[in-house]
Amino acid sequence: MRDTKRTESARQLRILRAVGILIFLNSCSRGTAQGVTISQKTFYQVDGMNAAIRNSLLAFTGWDLVTCADACVRNARCVAFSLETDSSTTVCQLGSVNSTVLANPPGMSVTLYYTRSIPSGYTFATITDKVHYLKSLPGTMTYTTALAACKKDGADQLVQDDKGLAWHNFILQYGASNNAASGRFWIGGDDLDGNHIYNWNDGTLVSAAVQTLWGSGEPSFSWDGVIERCMAPDFGNLWNDEPCSLLYGVICEFRLP
Numbered sequence: 001m002r003d004t005k006r007t008e009s010a011r012q013l014r015i016l017r018a019v020g021i022l023i024f025l026n027s028c029s030r031g032t033a034q035g036v037t038i039s040q041k042t043f044y045q046v047d048g049m050n051a052a053i054r055n056s057l058l059a060f061t062g063w064d065l066v067t068c069a070d071a072c073v074r075n076a077r078c079v080a081f082s083l084e085t086d087s088s089t090t091v092c093q094l095g096s097v098n099s100t101v102l103a104n105p106p107g108m109s110v111t112l113y114y115t116r117s118i119p120s121g122y123t124f125a126t127i128t129d130k131v132h133y134l135k136s137l138p139g140t141m142t143y144t145t146a147l148a149a150c151k152k153d154g155a156d157q158l159v160q161d162d163k164g165l166a167w168h169n170f171i172l173q174y175g176a177s178n179n180a181a182s183g184r185f186w187i188g189g190d191d192l193d194g195n196h197i198y199n200w201n202d203g204t205l206v207s208a209a210v211q212t213l214w215g216s217g218e219p220s221f222s223w224d225g226v227i228e229r230c231m232a233p234d235f236g237n238l239w240n241d242e243p244c245s246l247l248y249g250v251i252c253e254f255r256l257p
């Protein structure tokens with residue numbers, strides 16, 4: 001009898017807890033067309049994108065927007081989530097900075113949410129394993145001024161040419177059609193500390209790019225006695241290191257996740 005009572009009270013406690021969690025979520029969620037706020041954390045819907053998180057931290061079947069967002073809040077490494085729906089099921093995928101994004105997965109529609117909103121004026125460019133947004137700033141600048149201008153504008157970096165030939169060609173086309181100083185523009189990689197090791201603006205090694213696209217004999221680190229520590233397309237659009245004080249066009253990049 002005592003065991004039965006204990007089991008019954010444990011069952012009632014579980015129900016009360018479940019109801020409490022539902023009331024808690026309902027009181028702190030604020031669903032909008034653009035996003036949802038859970039426990040003071042806002043997730044922004046990435047508009048017009050049928051894209052799913054892959055290499056996820058965790059995946060759950062049958063979870064909805066609020067419970068998926070709540071799971072992301074509770075996971076310190078979660079920066080994005082996607083809700084995949086096919087005819088019968090919904091799958092919640094939690095993404096970290098190491099996750100990848102897959103465009104148009106076959107047979108399902110997907111909504112992608114991210115913990116950062118897209119800065120104004122940035123237009124969707126393409127998906128490699130990340131989602132890329134670009135914006136061309138007017139005029140020409142030195143490398144460090146250009147990088148600072150992009151960060152002030154809400155971007156992560158100068159456009160970073162680390163995702164292989166298709167992305168490289170996309171960047172060149174973007175630079176030409178957006179008049180980024182008539183095709184001469186900075187790409188987000190440098191050796192500002194002068195140790196002859198090039199890093200991308202996000203800190204990763206240039207040598208770790210999907211494909212390295214240096215021109216012949218580059219990086220040269222100097223030319224004709226002038227130090228060269230900043231990257232730009234040259235030599236038929238392969239990478240060259242050039243003096244950072246040159247005035248080139250500016251393409252800023254915002255990247256998810």
Ligand SMILES: [Ca+2]
Nearest residue numbers: 191193195197
């Ligand atoms: Ca360096």
Ligand SMILES: [Ca+2]
Nearest residue numbers: 220228240241
């Ligand atoms: Ca050079």
